[in-house]
Amino acid sequence: MLRYLPFLLVLALWIYAFIDCLNTPEEEVRGLPKVIWVIIILLFGEVLVGPIAWLVAGKTRHAPAGGSTPSQWHRNHRTEFVAPDDNPEFLKSLKDENKKDEKLLKDWEADLRRREDELKRRESGEEPTEG
Structure with missing residues (x-):
């Protein structure tokens, strides 16, 4: 198994x-x-010349802003977290979703009442009215 490791590493780098x-x-x-x-990269991948040349000379590497370390840069540029119950946009989306659900539930209830009334009429022998 170890004899395949160099081949796999070259392939992974490629x-x-x-x-x-x-x-x-x-x-x-x-x-x-x-x-x-x-x-x-494709032509010289087997001998690692292409991939290494790309990684060393082909791509512009960006230094963190202000000469700080990456962890400091990340810490300084982190977005402020707002809890869902304090986020007005999230609360508004919940209210809108709740209104949609209430309307859907009312429509289902009305449809169920209509079907139950229709079944009661059929069972009692009345003709259903169009309407």
Whole structure:
């Protein structure tokens, strides 16, 4: 099993570099056009030259804003969490959904009453009235 490990690692790196290249916007690609990078990754993937060249030289790497570490950047740019019971938009959506459910329930009840009345008329031998 261990003899397949190097092959699997090369394959994983090859696939990662290929997908990363495809998902990278054109303006973040350095040195060569994106199409050429894809060809290099595919042609030279078995010897790791293509994927490593892409990871080292092909993509622009962004430093965090203000020279801070990624964890600090994430902490400073986190959106403020609002609990659902304090969120007016969420509460409004619940009220709207509740109104829809109430209307649907009233329609079902009216339909059920109409059907029950129709069944009672049939059982008593009366002709149903159109209306």
